[in-house]
Amino acid sequence: MDIRQLYQDVIVDHNRSPRNFRRPETIDRVAEGFNPLCGDKLHVYLSVTDGKITDVSFKGSGCAISIASASMMTEALLGMDESEAEALFSDVHRMLTESGFAVDPAKLGKLASLASVREYPTRVKCASLCWHTLMAALMNTGAELALVSTE
Amino acid sequence: MNKPQLARQKDASDFASIRADFPVLEQQIHGCPLAYLDSAASAQRPRQVIDAVADYYRHDHANVHRGVHTLSQRATEAYEGARESLRRFINAASTKEIIFTRGTTEAINLVTQAFARSTLKPGDEILITWMEHHSNIVPWQLVCEQTGAVLKVAPINDKGELELDAWKKLLGNKTRVAAFGHISNALGTINPVHELCAEARRRGIATVIDGAQALPHIGVDVRSIDCDFYALSGHKMYGPTGIGVLYGREEMLQRMPPWQGGGEMILAVNFEKTVYNELPHKFEAGTPNIAGAIGLGAAVAYLENIGMERIAAHGYELMRMASTALSAVPGLRLIGTAENKTALVSFVVDGVHPHDLGTIADHHGVAIRTGHHCAMPVMERFGLPATARASFGIYNTEAEIDQLVAAVGHAKEVLG
Numbered sequence: 266m267d268i269r270q271l272y273q274d275v276i277v278d279h280n281r282s283p284r285n286f287r288r289p290e291t292i293d294r295v296a297e298g299f300n301p302l303c304g305d306k307l308h309v310y311l312s313v314t315d316g317k318i319t320d321v322s323f324k325g326s327g328c329a330i331s332i333a334s335a336s337m338m339t340e341a342l343l344g345m346d347e348s349e350a351e352a353l354f355s356d357v358h359r360m361l362t363e364s365g366f367a368v369d370p371a372k373l374g375k376l377a378s379l380a381s382v383r384e385y386p387t388r389v390k391c392a393s394l395c396w397h398t399l400m401a402a403l404m405n406t407g408a409e410l411a412l413v414s415t416e
Numbered sequence: 417m418n419k420p421q422l423a424r425q426k427d428a429s430d431f432a433s434i435r436a437d438f439p440v441l442e443q444q445i446h447g448c449p450l451a452y453l454d455s456a457a458s459a460q461r462p463r464q465v466i467d468a469v470a471d472y473y474r475h476d477h478a479n480v481h482r483g484v485h486t487l488s489q490r491a492t493e494a495y496e497g498a499r500e501s502l503r504r505f506i507n508a509a510s511t512k513e514i515i516f517t518r519g520t521t522e523a524i525n526l527v528t529q530a531f532a533r534s535t536l537k538p539g540d541e542i543l544i545t546w547m548e549h550h551s552n553i554v555p556w557q558l559v560c561e562q563t564g565a566v567l568k569v570a571p572i573n574d575k576g577e578l579e580l581d582a583w584k585k586l587l588g589n590k591t592r593v594a595a596f597g598h599i600s601n602a603l604g605t606i607n608p609v610h611e612l613c614a615e616a617r618r619r620g621i622a623t624v625i626d627g628a629q630a631l632p633h634i635g636v637d638v639r640s641i642d643c644d645f646y647a648l649s650g651h652k653m654y655g656p657t658g659i660g661v662l663y664g665r666e667e668m669l670q671r672m673p674p675w676q677g678g679g680e681m682i683l684a685v686n687f688e689k690t691v692y693n694e695l696p697h698k699f700e701a702g703t704p705n706i707a708g709a710i711g712l713g714a715a716v717a718y719l720e721n722i723g724m725e726r727i728a729a730h731g732y733e734l735m736r737m738a739s740t741a742l743s744a745v746p747g748l749r750l751i752g753t754a755e756n757k758t759a760l761v762s763f764v765v766d767g768v769h770p771h772d773l774g775t776i777a778d779h780h781g782v783a784i785r786t787g788h789h790c791a792m793p794v795m796e797r798f799g800l801p802a803t804a805r806a807s808f809g810i811y812n813t814e815a816e817i818d819q820l821v822a823a824v825g826h827a828k829e830v831l832g
Binding site: 268269271272277280281302303304305306326327328329330385387388391 | 767769770771772775776779786787788792795801802826830831
């Protein structure tokens with residue numbers, strides 16, 4: 266497989282200039298994700314108003330796959346309600362882990378560019394870390410920081 | 417052409433024949449010849465080691481120290497023969513001082529649980545260094561929790577060298593143990609173990625050396641170093657996985673209680689009292705890794721046959737060539753630039769995360785380690801989440817360094 270299948274232009278672009286890469290001034294929901302294998306660490310911040318995600322951002326350090334995945338995730342989530350976000354998590358998770366899963370570009374948009382990560386089993390956690398962190402943040406309505414580890 | 421050059425050329429061709437001893441290297445990865453630059457994580461095995469293990473299973477296997485039948489005698493002779501090979505290799509005074517373990521990690525845990533746990537009092541201090549592998553940190557933390565002892569950490573400088581003056585200052589009246597690596601797995605730094613052990617000896621402090629990265633690269637003489645304990649792993653030195661050695665000075669080992677109970681480590685058992693076996697068997701409960709020990713013995717014979725001086729020169733030369741070649745790459749920074757260093761290079765590249773570099777290098781057939789190298793405090797010291805590390809073995813070549821440099825260039829191109 267050509268390495269460009271993994272590092273597509275859209276991934277390289279989101280790694281170079283991550284979108285919504287910031288810590289909000291007031292924090293509604295937050296979780297921290299950590300991948301002990303490679304040291305990737307990120308925070309996902311969410312604002313949920315009347316059941317809809319009105320703001321989503323992230324901050325942290327990681328490889329191109331993890332930064333691009335988080336960046337594209339924040340773009341996709343804005344305006345979704347919680348059940349839509351959970352459905353998107355489920356689709357992305359299946360895309361990253363199920364070899365037979367048919368990627369629907371209409372549903373996944375840019376995120377479909379992460380489909381090749383499936384061919385690199387050691388890298389799946391890089392792409393999925395922010396998504397697991399998102400799920401923890403969604404459920405974290407208290408003031409405490411929720412912690413997620415991929416190990 | 418003058419004589420030294422001729423000598424070098426001859427040695428290069430000899431090392432090419434060494435490479436041919438390693439069947440695993442004869443393969444392509446992603447259509448490129450495999451450049452295995454991850455020997456610090458685990459080295460490959462020559463066919464001499466593979467054959468020794470296979471021959472043992474084919475012809476000689478039985479349990480050791482138990483039967484009177486022929487196979488048991490053969491297995492026992494081969495197993496104890498391997499112990500003698502290890503004794504000779506590190507110049508221990510006696511085979512009583514060579515305890516077979518699962519590896520360096522278990523060897524250090526044996527020291528912490530059998531020696532430190534039985535002797536340390538609350539407030540006693542253990543001194544380690546900032547460059548230790550987790551296996552020379554966590555066992556000490558555990559024994560601190562068990563005994564109330566306190567863990568002290570000596571700093572390293574920006575080159576990744578131990579700060580000797582600070583280390584000496586941290587050796588205090590309460591210090592009971594000083595533990596340090598011989599060669600750092602994350603930085604390649606060679607510690608001045610003779611000097612450290614001499615200083616500790618003057619103050620009556622026990623010394624424990626993590627030698628996992630040293631044995632494959634430099635000759636080790638435990639009596640010249642004058643340490644109390646020295647731990648090593650078979651798989652780093654071209655032997656099997658799951659086998660290693662704890663060297664302990666006999667006087668120390670005699671005083672220590674056993675750390676695991678079972679068969680092999682006893683002379684007589686009844687329900688009132690058990691009499692423990694003599695050294696080294698006192699510390700080898702259960703049926704040991706017989707094939708592993710025999711394979712490790714074969715690895716020692718293989719290394720002795722090449723000669724540790726030549727091996728040391730080869731590892732140093734590859735490190736030096738890789739450092740020069742990588743330093744010329746714009747945006748690349750070497751992590752760990754100790755004056756006394758060997759056999760590996762750790763580095764980071766602007767705009768390229770080590771993990772991405774590892775995947776792209778693999779597409780060039782280049783196997784490198786990326787991450788924290790089980791030395792998270794080292795990463796913290798340099799303010800990095802991870803580095804890329806290329807580490808060298810006796811089979812590596814200058815051409816493979818070129819292959820690595822090309823892969824780094826391509827990674828910059830892909831992600832730039």
